[in-house]
Amino acid sequence: MILKTNEQVEQMRKSALLVSTTLAQIAGMLKPGITTISLDKVIGEFIRDHKAIPSFLNYHGYPFNSCISVNDVVVHGFPGKYELKPGDIISIDIGVILDGWHGDHAYTFAIGDPGPEVMQLIQVTKESLYKGIEKAVVGNRIGDIAFAIQDHTEKKYGYGVVRELVGHGLGKNLHEDPQVPNYGKRGTGPKLKDGLVLAIEPMINMGTKDVFTEADGWTIRTKDGKPSVHFEHDVCVRKSKADILSDYSIIEKVEKKNSHLYTAEKAMA
Ligand code: MF3
Numbered sequence: 422m423i424l425k426t427n428e429q430v431e432q433m434r435k436s437a438l439l440v441s442t443t444l445a446q447i448a449g450m451l452k453p454g455i456t457t458i459s460l461d462k463v464i465g466e467f468i469r470d471h472k473a474i475p476s477f478l479n480y481h482g483y484p485f486n487s488c489i490s491v492n493d494v495v496v497h498g499f500p501g502k503y504e505l506k507p508g509d510i511i512s513i514d515i516g517v518i519l520d521g522w523h524g525d526h527a528y529t530f531a532i533g534d535p536g537p538e539v540m541q542l543i544q545v546t547k548e549s550l551y552k553g554i555e556k557a558v559v560g561n562r563i564g565d566i567a568f569a570i571q572d573h574t575e576k577k578y579g580y581g582v583v584r585e586l587v588g589h590g591l592g593k594n595l596h597e598d599p600q601v602p603n604y605g606k607r608g609t610g611p612k613l614k615d616g617l618v619l620a621i622e623p624m625i626n627m628g629t630k631d632v633f634t635e636a637d638g639w640t641i642r643t644k645d646g647k648p649s650v651h652f653e654h655d656v657c658v659r660k661s662k663a664d665i666l667s668d669y670s671i672i673e674k675v676e677k678k679n680s681h682l683y684t685a686e687k688a689m690a
């Protein structure tokens with residue numbers, strides 16, 4: 422595993438924040454009737470306008486700037502002609518390279534009200550990400566992060582934790598060691614060290630954990646057709662508390678203001 426100096430971590434914070442800012446920009450555009458390809462176009466332009474490169478484009482042949490995964494699509498969904506409709510949930514995953522350093526994170530939005538069951542899946546998946554991040558401190562192991570996420574989602578709510586896809590180290594490369602599974606045993610796996618930057622990304626299914634890949638070779642869907650939620654943060658392992666390099670608050674501010682988007686707070690109001 423490659424550890425980053427403080428200076429490098431500050432560079433990576435800029436990359437992560439550019440992704441957060443891009444997600445916030447897109448959050449303001451989300452509404453029924455908009456196509457996912459139009460969002461992808463704006464994502465590409467926004468990133469390039471900020472002197473960065475969309476890192477997913479051409480990564481192992483991936484053909485778009487972003488991954489846009491609607492409803493039962495878990496991750497790696499292709500943007501396309503599909504028009505968002507009320508009740509959809511949409512995960513937007515964006516990667517950038519800024520001055521040689523990668524940012525890679527994701528957020529799931531609800532277009533209109535998808536109903537209390539789906540809102541709970543969104544809420545619990547986001548909570549599980551933060552429970553994982555709490556464990557991303559020096560002296561713990563990867564399995565402590567993994568266990569925390571699985572415990573909160575699978576054990577507590579009976580959700581399906583996707584096994585085939587995992588989080589990862591992040592740096593000059595999109596995928597570095599170690600892998601960060603969303604399931605596992607406490608006290609197992611690689612030891613976490615100061616300056617290790619991780620992309621932690623729970624992918625949580627309402628029903629079965631089982632998924633399949635579509636004929637396009639990328640789009641991953643749940644086997645039972647039930648919805649799946651994906652959140653991802655970039656974090657730096659530190660001594661007593663992980664440093665979250667990406668920032669959901671700027672996305673959530675726009676999410677709150679956009680009347681087409683549903684949130685847990687709006688559900689309770
Ligand atoms: N967040 C995903 C990951 O870390 C995005 C990769 S999609 C790809 O694996 F298009 F770049 F492959």
Ligand code: CO
Pocket residue numbers: 525526588589620622653
């Ligand atoms: Co990632």
